[in-house]
Amino acid sequence: MAITVKLDDLLHDNRMTLTELAERVDITLANLSILKTGKAKAMRFTTLEAICRELQCQPGDLLVFDQD
Amino acid sequence: MEYNVKPGTEPNDLVLKSARGILILSKWLSLFAIAAVTLGLATLPFTYQAGLAELSKVFVNPPAPEAAGLIALIMAMGIVILLLTLFAINRLRRIVDSVGAGNPFTRINGTRLRGIGIAALAIQIVTFFGSLLGDGLLTMLGDVKPGVDFAMSIDASISLSGILLVLLLIILARVFDRGAEMREELEGTI
Numbered sequence: 001m002a003i004t005v006k007l008d009d010l011l012h013d014n015r016m017t018l019t020e021l022a023e024r025v026d027i028t029l030a031n032l033s034i035l036k037t038g039k040a041k042a043m044r045f046t047t048l049e050a051i052c053r054e055l056q057c058q059p060g061d062l063l064v065f066d067q068d
Numbered sequence: 069m070e071y072n073v074k075p076g077t078e079p080n081d082l083v084l085k086s087a088r089g090i091l092i093l094s095k096w097l098s099l100f101a102i103a104a105v106t107l108g109l110a111t112l113p114f115t116y117q118a119g120l121a122e123l124s125k126v127f128v129n130p131p132a133p134e135a136a137g138l139i140a141l142i143m144a145m146g147i148v149i150l151l152l153t154l155f156a157i158n159r160l161r162r163i164v165d166s167v168g169a170g171n172p173f174t175r176i177n178g179t180r181l182r183g184i185g186i187a188a189l190a191i192q193i194v195t196f197f198g199s200l201l202g203d204g205l206l207t208m209l210g211d212v213k214p215g216v217d218f219a220m221s222i223d224a225s226i227s228l229s230g231i232l233l234v235l236l237l238i239i240l241a242r243v244f245d246r247g248a249e250m251r252e253e254l255e256g257t258i
Contacts, residue, residue: 031258041256 004064007036010055025050084168091161098154102147109143112136126218128211138205145198149191156187173247181244185237192230199224 011018018036022029027047034040035047048059055062112119116136124130159180166172202222212218 027258034256035258039256040258041253043258047258 002066003038004066005035005038005040006062006064007032007051010057010062014055016055021051021054024054081168084164087164088161088168091157091164095154095157095161098150098157102150102154105143105146105150109140109147112140112143116140123209126212126216127209128213129209131209135205135208138201138208142198142201142205145194145201148194149198152187152191152194156184156191159184159187173244173251175245175248178241178244178248181237181241185234185241188230188237189234192227192234195230196224196226 007018011021018032019029022032025032025047027050031040035043043063048062051057051062052059116133116139119139120131120133120136123135163172163177163180166174166177199222203224206220206222
């Protein structure tokens with residue numbers, strides 16, 4: 001997949017668990033797992049905004065485009 | 069997976085309940101008609117002479133034995149039409165059930181609608197040729213005896229509304245395919 005989701009790294013940097021993030025952004029753990037494993041087909045701006053707010057990052061820190 | 073059921077499309081919605089009831093009734097009527105016509109066709113070799121004798125009371129010229137063959141062919145076509153109708157009813161019932169479950173936009177429903185469309189087209193074609201045979205049978209039987217109350221005319225033509233129905237069903241099947249694609253996309257959206 002060309003777009004890689006760096007959620008694992010951001011969670012590690014912020015010392016936060018996926019469950020904790022799920023509670024803070026009000027998204028189910030199952031959906032966040034789909035996002036983390038790169039199985040999501042699309043992402044809403046509201047989701048991106050909530051994750052960036054809670055993890056104090058920019059969208060570019062979360063989503064990375066791989067040339068390969 | 070659970071889906072949100074919008075008001076007016078609950079499984080107990082009056083329209084859905086009525087549709088389901090009508091489809092179940094139609095299914096049993098079709099099954100009864102298939103059984104009746106099949107029984108009639110199976111017993112035709114033993115009853116056709118009595119049938120031709122009855123026809124000779126109505127028509128001026130006594131019917132030729134070939135008339136029984138034509139009648140058998142028309143009955144066989146009737147069975148094919150009824151089987152196609154049953155096929156369409158069963159698929160429509162499953163679509164109605166999926167609407168009740170709140171998840172109508174699935175690829176299987178697109179396939180079901182396409183199947184109903186093809187069945188409707190086949191019904192149109194078989195009905196057209198059946199009507200031609202019926203018309204031929206009436207021509208073969210000839211004039212009705214004076215004083216006998218018998219009138220029958222068969223219009224062998226392609227039905228415009230039938231063709232429109234086929235087009236509608238096939239286009240609707242594509243709409244359902246696209247709806248299923250959109251639903252899948254939405255399910256992968258976080």
